[in-house]
Amino acid sequence: MDSISLTVNGVPREAQDVRPHTTLLNWLRDQGLTGCKEGCAEGECGACAVLLARPTEDGGTRLDSVNACLVLLPALEGQEVVTAEGLGAPGALHPVQRELAYRGGSQCGYCTPGFVVSMAAEYYREDRPAEEFDIHALSGNLCRCTGYRPIQDAALALGGPAEEDAFAARREQAAPIPQATRLHTPDGEFYRPTTLAEALDLLAANPAARLLAGGTDWGVEVNIRHARAGVTIAVDGLPELRTLTWNPDSVEIGAGLNLSEIERRLAGQVPLLEEWFPLFASRLIRNSATLGGNLGTASPIGDSPPVLLALDARVVLASTGGEREVPLAGYFTGYRQTLRRQGELIRAVRIPLPLAPVSGFYKIAKRRFDDISSVAVGIALDLGGGVVRSVRIGLGGVAATPLRALATEEALTGQPWNERTVREAARILRGEGTPLDDHRASAAYRAAMLEQTLLKFYFEKTAQEVTV
Ligand SMILES: Cc1cc2nc3c(=O)[nH]c(=O)nc-3n(C[C@H](O)[C@H](O)[C@H](O)COP(=O)(O)OP(=O)(O)OC[C@H]3O[C@@H](n4cnc5c(N)ncnc54)[C@H](O)[C@@H]3O)c2cc1C
Numbered sequence: 001m002d003s004i005s006l007t008v009n010g011v012p013r014e015a016q017d018v019r020p021h022t023t024l025l026n027w028l029r030d031q032g033l034t035g036c037k038e039g040c041a042e043g044e045c046g047a048c049a050v051l052l053a054r055p056t057e058d059g060g061t062r063l064d065s066v067n068a069c070l071v072l073l074p075a076l077e078g079q080e081v082v083t084a085e086g087l088g089a090p091g092a093l094h095p096v097q098r099e100l101a102y103r104g105g106s107q108c109g110y111c112t113p114g115f116v117v118s119m120a121a122e123y124y125r126e127d128r129p130a131e132e133f134d135i136h137a138l139s140g141n142l143c144r145c146t147g148y149r150p151i152q153d154a155a156l157a158l159g160g161p162a163e164e165d166a167f168a169a170r171r172e173q174a175a176p177i178p179q180a181t182r183l184h185t186p187d188g189e190f191y192r193p194t195t196l197a198e199a200l201d202l203l204a205a206n207p208a209a210r211l212l213a214g215g216t217d218w219g220v221e222v223n224i225r226h227a228r229a230g231v232t233i234a235v236d237g238l239p240e241l242r243t244l245t246w247n248p249d250s251v252e253i254g255a256g257l258n259l260s261e262i263e264r265r266l267a268g269q270v271p272l273l274e275e276w277f278p279l280f281a282s283r284l285i286r287n288s289a290t291l292g293g294n295l296g297t298a299s300p301i302g303d304s305p306p307v308l309l310a311l312d313a314r315v316v317l318a319s320t321g322g323e324r325e326v327p328l329a330g331y332f333t334g335y336r337q338t339l340r341r342q343g344e345l346i347r348a349v350r351i352p353l354p355l356a357p358v359s360g361f362y363k364i365a366k367r368r369f370d371d372i373s374s375v376a377v378g379i380a381l382d383l384g385g386g387v388v389r390s391v392r393i394g395l396g397g398v399a400a401t402p403l404r405a406l407a408t409e410e411a412l413t414g415q416p417w418n419e420r421t422v423r424e425a426a427r428i429l430r431g432e433g434t435p436l437d438d439h440r441a442s443a444a445y446r447a448a449m450l451e452q453t454l455l456k457f458y459f460e461k462t463a464q465e466v467t468v
């Protein structure tokens with residue numbers, strides 16, 4: 001079989017001759033749905049944004065905006081896609097389209113369908129108060145000519161959906177669930193297993209297979225570096241990777257949940273993660289990117305490791321032989337190398353409870369939002385009677401692997417938490433890791449940022465908040 005069925009703008013379609021690396025964007029445009037544009041093909045511009053109908057926790061449907069350039073078409077068997085064309089048409093504009101036109105939010109129009117889609121996703125967000133619009137919902141959309149002011153005006157002028165709005169009503173019905181998929185094509189095989197056991201058997205039989213979760217990393221490899229996989233196994237829909245469980249001594253987060261889902265389901269109960277989410281890429285990317293994928297890249301500048309190291313997280317690895325749990329602190333063994341063995345996948349991440357009472361995440365990048373870190377630091381601190389009971393500091397961007405700042409932690413532990421101690425420890429932190437000069441930052445800048453970060457944490461987080 002090399003075809004898949006999906007629904008686009010309410011119409012069932014059969015995609016023929018599907019290849020494992022065909023993107024949703026390219027296929028939609030081949031179908032004549034040229035509203036979604038290719039600006040960058042790497043998730044940076046949002047010109048390709050579309051809506052995907054996804055299940056909510058209570059059995060309804062959420063309309064999530066995603067980058068069609070990073071979604072692989074075979075991953076969409078049985079799924080439902082809405083493009084800007086499906087939202088409204090000339091003569092019957094969607095409220096979002098009408099506001100953009102009325103307020104001068106579109107000039108050349110290249111970016112406009114992408115903005116329409118991201119705005120529509122926020123417009124239909126179930127828990128959005130009608131009079132509020134989270135402008136960060138548009139953080140993954142770039143416009144080169146209009147300027148953002150009229151676009152923002154359009155977004156802020158939106159009320160809530162009308163009673164008879166078909167998309168609002170769609171939210172009340174069930175969304176499609178991930179469908180088993182097996183494609184055998186001249187360009188490779190694509191599988192979407194529906195159980196973990198099936199996925200692990202496939203992985204055991206194809207140890208070199210590429211695991212696919214949100215595709216925000218692999219999609220860039222496919223589009224920009226023309227990477228190809230003989231066998232691709234989609235794991236983001238596996239129920240066993242989509243749980244979020246509170247236990248007495250830990251919270252376990254499934255590796256296949258996307259970051260927006262984790263953010264919603266944790267609802268602020270892990271403050272360090274809550275602080276981190278908005279600084280990770282854009283809403284479009286967070287609607288797809290998973291924790292499993294972030295750790296799966298083993299990138300030294302990935303953002304989750306510094307946060308998870310500070311939280312003392314453990315990685316749950318699954319294979320046909322069963323499960324094992326390893327501390328994240330020992331997980332990275334070299335540049336993009338980890339303890340994960342052939343045939344294993346990351347099933348979940350476990351964060352021990354109770355959480356340290358004070359925590360902070362610092363991402364030093366060229367832009368405040370939607371940028372890759374030059375340096376990232378996660379800090380979790382426990383004080384008792386004004387003395388440091390324990391502290392964990394996770395670092396990214398200062399070595400070939402993410403790492404714990406062990407010398408700094410040791411210098412702080414047991415010491416009074418005051419400016420003098422912190423200044424001394426910050427100098428030690430400056431020397432941790434082996435930062436390099438590269439196009440993002442110099443080694444000296446990275447070292448200086450480490451020092452500043454601990455000072456910032458002390459003054460911002462503890463000066464007022466902690467009773468010592
Ligand atoms: C525009 C843009 C902005 C970005 N911004 C950031 C950022 O701010 N911070 C940051 O850290 N990253 C960023 N990224 C990188 C990327 O989004 C993250 O690494 C993301 O978490 C990857 O998750 P995914 O589910 O999309 O992974 P995928 O692309 O599906 O997979 C990535 C890798 O992980 C492997 N993998 C996936 N799931 C598993 C699993 N369960 N077990 C084992 N291996 C697995 C895959 O085989 C693949 O090698 C950005 C990417 C883009 C395109």
Ligand code: FES
Binds near residue numbers: 038048
């Ligand atoms: S084409 Fe730029 S984000 Fe997809």
Ligand code: FES
Binds near residue numbers: 110145
């Ligand atoms: S209207 Fe031209 S790029 Fe936005």
